[in-house]
Amino acid sequence: MTHAAASPDTAPPSFAVLRNGDALRPAFAGPVVAIGNFDGVHRGHRAVIAIAVERARALGRPALAVTFEPHPRAFFRPDEPIFRLTPEPMKLKRLSETGLDGAAVLAFDAALAAKDAESFVADILVGRLGVSMVVAGYDFHFGKGRGGSPLFLREAGARHGFAVEIVPPLLDEGAQVSSSVIRAALAQGRVEQAAHMLGAPFEIAAEVIHGDKRGRDLGYPTANMRLDPAVTLAHGIYAVTVEIDGVRHKGVASFGRRPTFDDGAPRLETFVFDYAGDLYGRTLTVAFHAWLRPELKFDGIDALVAQMDIDSANARAALAGA
Template identity: 35%
Template sequence: MPIVRHVHDLPPIARGGAVTIGNFDGVHQGHARIVSRLQAQAEQVGGPAVVFTFDPHPARLLRPEACPPPLTWTERKADLLADLGIDWVLAYPTDMGLLSLSAREFFDRVILESLGAKAVVEGPNFFFGKNRGGNVETLKQFAAEADIAVEVVEPLEVEGSVVSSTRVRDLISLGRVHQAHEWLTAPYRIRGLVTHGAGRGTDLGFPTANLEGIDTLLPAHGVYAAVAWVAERAAAAAVNLGPNPTFGDMATKVEVHLIDCDAALYGNILEVDFLDRLRDTRPFASVDELKHQVTADVATAKQMANEYLAQRGRPARRI
């Protein structure tokens, strides 16, 4: 999906619809509920469904020491929102000028003038304006004055827990990527640049793509079943995330073995979807013992990844 970076770049066709404002980090099932109601409101007012999000998260400017790593990068977020049926994503470059607007100024300049909104859809914990000065009650007041419809969508609960970006982040930090996937609208994904590693994987018969420059949250250390993507091509993969204690290497690495793939990927961006955590990282008594375990890991990962891709009509394609 094309991303609009500034309100001045919004074409007329993107104005006069239903708008939701938020970070939408991870694009989880709670976000999907909001998007569903946004689409309904957009249809009712006869305009587009528009997401206004921030790039970067406002906390990165206001409280950088307390800002957690994101779950999605902006382009990935836009693609996930497009998959849910969003018409336009405005990823506004967050700056102090925007964050200095009062609630009244933000409503008038952004929601009313720039977006020309006829309806606004938010969750109950929505705040806007400088120092979070506006809330849903403020929004309702301003909207009523401007004859704009407001719908407040209750949070989604799963087994007594509210689905939120914070909760998803906790699951991923614990390595519980399968449960996180149930709460997200797609498997948890990272991306990184393929660089040269120590070559141990090749020596073992399982060459790996070593990823650097990852700009989102890393799951807990462990071995994972995954799907690797280069452009639109997918391959089953096994990922070792963490140290290599058998060799006395305790540095954290992200090593992706693309199963049945022998392409040279150095210098390419590789994206990885985490399907499930297979085991902890641990030292082995010998290289042969390690190789035996990796062989089993790869077989399990291949089965999981191929089943996942087949279910979605996306069979693995040679990379």
């Protein structure tokens, strides 16, 4: 899955990542943990994390995220790929920016899926992590058959001697901020709405591959990226920024099947403004700032190039304040 595997995002060295089998470091004894899938690390997730960090600082304890990889839905429904807002490397990078001291990444496999809620608490939260407090969202469920509810977690905390805080949903103009709502917005091209819920523009990282070089002949050389088929971003033209060597460059991107030419597999093609370097084989991060128009089929090359000129001008205007 190119979208996930090619992402360059990694957590900084000061942010510890613990995986199954890793010993808990002495510095992380008695942590306050925020627990969840955290796909997107959106504003709702950040509300949970912020409380965990605040409580940890008040108690003089470390603050950790407890999260799962792969996404549980990928385990239970492998034939129905899920559009990951933040594949694991990008998710860890986002988590590292929240004030957390680290993340415990639990492998979501058959053994974990079979573990009931009480065993999850006793074996992982208490036995492996020795938590002093758990902070979770109002809808977090865990354990076999999702048997562990927020109420169960409170009761388990009372039995095992750790505090529990459940965070209510974050509402945005009356609507709940959630990963599924963000995915639905992106599927309709509403990248501005998605950015508002995410707290930052939606980003995709992937390797630049060789295309048919057609854009170069048209005066618009593009960086071509093949994305994970699970990405359900709406096909169309977007105003974007592209990170190259730590510098953000403005550009315009097309995501779709290129109906004027071959109507092939979906591909992201990005024209980076005022940049002439060789990008083949490099992994770039593209951030989506504005939807410009849907993907269209043109009668000929002249009509297509004329529209590309308009798209570039519109993208520059949309990105004027970026």
